[in-house]
Amino acid sequence: MMLLNRQSDRNNVIFVIMDIYRLSSFIAVAEQGSIHKAAINLNSTVSTISGHIKLLEEELGIVLFTRQSRGMRLTDSGKRILLRAREIISSTNKLYAEASLITNTITGDLIIGINAPIDCLRLSEVIKELDDSSHIRIMLKNLSSGKVIDGLQNNELDGGFLFENPNISSLNLTALDVKKLVFVLPHRFKKDKELSWEEMSRLTWICSDGYCPHQEITESLFKKKGLSLNKKIFIEQEETKLSLIQKGVGPALLLEDEVKALIDNNYLVQWSLPSDIYSQLYFATRNNNINDPKIKLFMHSLMKQFV
Structure with a gap:
């Protein structure tokens, strides 16, 4: 425009x-x-x-x-x-919303925070459907769950995906799926004998910068063993974790959907636990924009992918 x-x-x-x-x-x-x-x-x-x-x-x-x-x-x-630029973007979105009421065609921009690969979030089909049924332009931002929360609270995002319920009253959360998590290590750690909890804690862990529920899960598990993680690498974009693991830097807790093929083909190593770990995936919006026609159409299409 x-x-x-x-x-x-x-x-x-x-x-x-x-x-x-x-x-x-x-x-x-x-x-x-x-x-x-x-x-x-x-x-x-x-x-x-x-x-x-x-x-x-x-x-x-x-x-x-x-x-x-x-x-x-x-x-x-x-x-x-x-300040003025943000006002212009906001006014532009309002203009599109007004045009939608006149033409009965939903138009405008949506800024969505994503905290996992597009395939894991089933966004490809959502984008295709919206492209066929509306004039909505979608901007995707790769962010951690914590950054998604910040973006929603600061009115910088219209919606976003996050794991676990942060229990924030201003946000509206829709449960989508339960995802299995696995500890993943670089291929160089592939051995006949698995590493112990203590050996794992001493590795260079790849951590999220700021709030991350999966980081909290990891630290809680090790704390129960009386151990703390060797945290030296901090990243903002979640996809960077997988890249660093593949480069041989160290371990992290990731979605099984994201790494299963790499583990099956011996590119990465899974560190096994006695019991599986799961995390609830949500789509979040602000309470004050839940009735926005663009958000409603996006969520309608999204929910169909997780039925």
């Missing part, structure tokens, strides 16, 4: 067309503090996001970020523009 942000040249003011996608990229970089992370969350590329930021700065005539070795930091001007 393109927005006009200045008057015509007849009034000696430059005529500029602003792309809504550039604003979305700007917001993502501001929230993530990194072009690379923003590209991952928007399912885009670094060059595309970087280009959006450059063009937006040129259009506005101000510097939005200072480039630092540790990432992107908003300037004072950038902080002010961030």
Whole structure:
């Protein structure tokens, strides 16, 4: 979508067309503090996001970020523009909602936080169905359950997937499925004899940065044995865990759906427990947007996949 942000040249003011996608990229970089992370969350590329930021700065005539070795930091001007950008995105969604009422066709944007691979969440069929039955544009952001909760509470997400019930009164949770969890190690740990609890605790564990229910499950199990984990690696995107395990870094607790094929083909090693571990998968929205036509249509399609 393109927005006009200045008057015509007849009034000696430059005529500029602003792309809504550039604003979305700007917001993502501001929230993530990194072009690379923003590209991952928007399912885009670094060059595309970087280009959006450059063009937006040129259009506005101000510097939005200072480039630092540790990432992107908003300037004072950038902080002010961030507030306006969020207002524009919100207004755009309201415009689409109003158009939906007029045309009886549901339109607009949905920003959804995902905490597991698309196949595990059965999103492919949902996206196909919405593409056929509506004009909804879906933006998927790869986040941990904790980051999904933060995004919902900060009005940065319209909905999201998370594991376990955080018991937050402002959120509406719909139970979807119960997922089996397994401890997974790099292939280099494949031995005739399985590692003990103590040996496992000393490995370099790959942990989530912030709240993660599966991290809490892991630490609770080891605490019952009087052990604490050797936590050295912290990540923000859940898919990074699997990548690091495959690179031989260390273990983590992951969805069986995500790693079963890799275990069966001896690319990864499963550390067995006396009893299985399960986790409840939910789709969450805010109570104040549960009646949004876009959310209702998305959830209707999603629930059909988990019947």
